[in-house]
Amino acid sequence: MLLIDLHTHINLLPNPLPWLLEYICKQDLSIENYVELSKKHNKKIILSPVIYNVPGIHWGLTGVEHQIRKLTHQTQLLNGKVKILKSKEDLDSEFMVGLVLQLESCRWIRESNTKNTLEQLHELGIRGVIPIHFIDNWLGSSCNYPYVPTNSSQDRGLSHNQAHVFFQECKNLKLWIDLSHMSTNAIDATLKFNHHSICMTHTSIKDIQDTKRAISKDHIKQLVKLNGFIGLSPTDRFVSSTSQFIKMIQYFHEIGVNGHYGFGSDYGAPIKTDKGLENYEKLITTISQSNLNKSQRDQFFYQGALSFLKESL
Numbered sequence: 001m002l003l004i005d006l007h008t009h010i011n012l013l014p015n016p017l018p019w020l021l022e023y024i025c026k027q028d029l030s031i032e033n034y035v036e037l038s039k040k041h042n043k044k045i046i047l048s049p050v051i052y053n054v055p056g057i058h059w060g061l062t063g064v065e066h067q068i069r070k071l072t073h074q075t076q077l078l079n080g081k082v083k084i085l086k087s088k089e090d091l092d093s094e095f096m097v098g099l100v101l102q103l104e105s106c107r108w109i110r111e112s113n114t115k116n117t118l119e120q121l122h123e124l125g126i127r128g129v130i131p132i133h134f135i136d137n138w139l140g141s142s143c144n145y146p147y148v149p150t151n152s153s154q155d156r157g158l159s160h161n162q163a164h165v166f167f168q169e170c171k172n173l174k175l176w177i178d179l180s181h182m183s184t185n186a187i188d189a190t191l192k193f194n195h196h197s198i199c200m201t202h203t204s205i206k207d208i209q210d211t212k213r214a215i216s217k218d219h220i221k222q223l224v225k226l227n228g229f230i231g232l233s234p235t236d237r238f239v240s241s242t243s244q245f246i247k248m249i250q251y252f253h254e255i256g257v258n259g260h261y262g263f264g265s266d267y268g269a270p271i272k273t274d275k276g277l278e279n280y281e282k283l284i285t286t287i288s289q290s291n292l293n294k295s296q297r298d299q300f301f302y303q304g305a306l307s308f309l310k311e312s313l
């Protein structure tokens with residue numbers, strides 16, 4: 001295995017792309033690139049691409065179906081080199097680039113239709129969900145992300161009853177719950193539920209660089225107890241420099257956590273890094289030449305995420 005990136009974007013947006021999106025998302029996110037990277041290193045890659053739900057771009061179940069059709073078509077053109085992974089057995093099957101699909105935002109799911117919608121999402125191949133995105137929704141509060149002025153500044157945590165029904169349905173279907181974008185109180189409340197599988201796929205460490213999206217030491221420890229996964233993003237909304245990013249990887253060792261972490265890039269969102277780390281080759285070289293030891297590097301690149309996927313799928 002070369003690397004596992006448990007939160008990334010590939011281009012599933014409408015074509016032609018609205019010009020502003022084209023301008024801010026200028027990274028090359030084509031699946032062919034990942035196939036080339038896998039071929040060059042002669043190792044597998046697993047990505048967890050985001051299925052969006054953005055008003056005006058893709059919305060509701062129709063939006064999900066549209067994106068998955070597009071993705072399936074792209075994978076068919078690559079003759080088995082790219083495969084959508086849906087089970088534990090799929091992890092060991094033949095592919096160069098494996099894709100485990102996740103849904104970002106459940107804001108559009110109707111409370112009265114939770115079970116049915118989640119079943120359809122599972123049937124379509126979704127294996128993880130981010131319940132709350134940039135703004136508060138029927139499941140609970142967002143982390144008051146400063147770039148989104150419409151967001152509530154009040155942290156009301158979870159809508160307890162609705163969220164518990166939702167979590168239970170996710171558990172029945174084996175969909176992982178992703179804490180990314182949740183408010184502090186919503187994370188606290190979510191961690192009290194006995195989940196099938198739980199993670200925070202794209203985040204940073206509060207003790208290293210304190211942002212609203214970062215995870216606290218206490219939440220890391222609770223996630224680890226639940227056998228969860230923490231994915232670190234090197235991009236500018238999480239960390240200001242490459243050295244800060246490397247410090248985040250070392251941090252786990254410093255607090256006595258030797259697994260459960262890895263990579264969740266958030267590439268493809270409107271982001272950048274200070275040294276071009278949004279290119280996988282550059283990222284691999286930078287991490288390989290850093291002062292991280294082999295076990296830390298392996299954990300970061302694929303081991304943490306692989307253990308998580310083996311438990312979750």
Ligand SMILES: [Zn+2]
Binds near residue numbers: 104180181202
């Ligand atoms: Zn996100």
